[in-house]
Amino acid sequence: MSVMIEVRGVEKSFGHLKVINDCSFNVEKGSITGMIGPNGAGKSTIFNIIAGTFPLDRGEIILDGEAVTNLPANQLFDKGLLRTFQIAHEFGQMSAVENLMMVPAKQAGEQLFTTWFQPARVHQEEAAIRQKALQVIDYLGLGHIKNELAGNLSGGQKKLLELGRTMMTEAKVVLLDEVAAGVNRTLLKDLTDNILRMNRDLGVTFLVIEHDMDMIAKLCDPVIVLAQGSVMVEGSITDIQNNPKVIEAYFGSDAA
Numbered sequence: 001m002s003v004m005i006e007v008r009g010v011e012k013s014f015g016h017l018k019v020i021n022d023c024s025f026n027v028e029k030g031s032i033t034g035m036i037g038p039n040g041a042g043k044s045t046i047f048n049i050i051a052g053t054f055p056l057d058r059g060e061i062i063l064d065g066e067a068v069t070n071l072p073a074n075q076l077f078d079k080g081l082l083r084t085f086q087i088a089h090e091f092g093q094m095s096a097v098e099n100l101m102m103v104p105a106k107q108a109g110e111q112l113f114t115t116w117f118q119p120a121r122v123h124q125e126e127a128a129i130r131q132k133a134l135q136v137i138d139y140l141g142l143g144h145i146k147n148e149l150a151g152n153l154s155g156g157q158k159k160l161l162e163l164g165r166t167m168m169t170e171a172k173v174v175l176l177d178e179v180a181a182g183v184n185r186t187l188l189k190d191l192t193d194n195i196l197r198m199n200r201d202l203g204v205t206f207l208v209i210e211h212d213m214d215m216i217a218k219l220c221d222p223v224i225v226l227a228q229g230s231v232m233v234e235g236s237i238t239d240i241q242n243n244p245k246v247i248e249a250y251f252g253s254d255a256a
């Protein structure tokens with residue numbers, strides 16, 4: 001396997017608080033890599049650094065062999081790295097399928113020049129985007145709610161739709177930040193199955209932060225344990241669960 005994301009010696013402080021401390025790890029191409037760790041370990045911060053939301057103080061992020069340190073999220077998106085976002089409030093008034101249609105980065109219809117001078121092309125592109133959105137909706141098993149307003153969907157259906165939005169692009173790598181939170185068991189299974197299918201069928205690499213250990217166990221290999229802003233240990237879920245350092249730092253309260 002080759003490397004999709006390389007995090008090299010990253011450091012990040014908020015004021016005097018050093019949150020990420022000489023943090024280095026790789027996400028292999030084609031993997032579903034999990035990231036766990038105690039509350040406050042720095043998981044969301046390192047995610048935000050990789051996703052271009054927070055600048056880092058020191059270190060490097062390499063994406064598919066290319067240095068992308070401190071690039072803004074839109075440029076990372078163009079390079080195939082994206083993260084799921086909660087459906088924004090204003091998108092709640094659009095149908096599920098329309099939400100998916102909003103995603104492609106360079107829709108001709110959004111460019112005034114093309115709209116005026118090449119209306120046929122705009123029409124054609126819109127039809128193709130709608131077609132793709134309908135395929136994605138079907139793929140995710142959401143066909144029955146395709147015309148429902150996104151704001152009316154259940155928490156779990158919204159999570160599936162968020163995942164669907166990553167499928168509208170040519171994503172190489174998707175960052176998932178606690179997608180299981182607040183999702184019921186049935187939809188969680190759909191979500192997990194769909195992530196596995198996207199990985200297997202479309203070759204999408206995933207980096208997943210998750211507190212739900214069942215989901216981590218079903219999806220992720222390897223699993224990285226972050227503690228106090230750096231990697232404590234990395235391995236299969238079984239290695240991790242049997243590692244005394246992890247038991248103390250992460251499962252401490254459960255193990256007691």
Ligand SMILES: Nc1ncnc2c1ncn2[C@@H]1O[C@H](COP(=O)(O)OP(=O)(O)OP(=O)(O)O)[C@@H](O)[C@H]1O
Pocket residue numbers: 014019037038039040041042043044045046
């Ligand atoms: N924007 C910010 N400004 C100041 N401090 C922050 C900011 N974001 C995070 N922190 C601090 O950085 C530390 C790491 O937070 P982070 O959210 O990355 O941890 P986490 O591992 O994702 O935790 P959790 O599992 O609880 O979500 C915490 O002490 C947090 O208070």
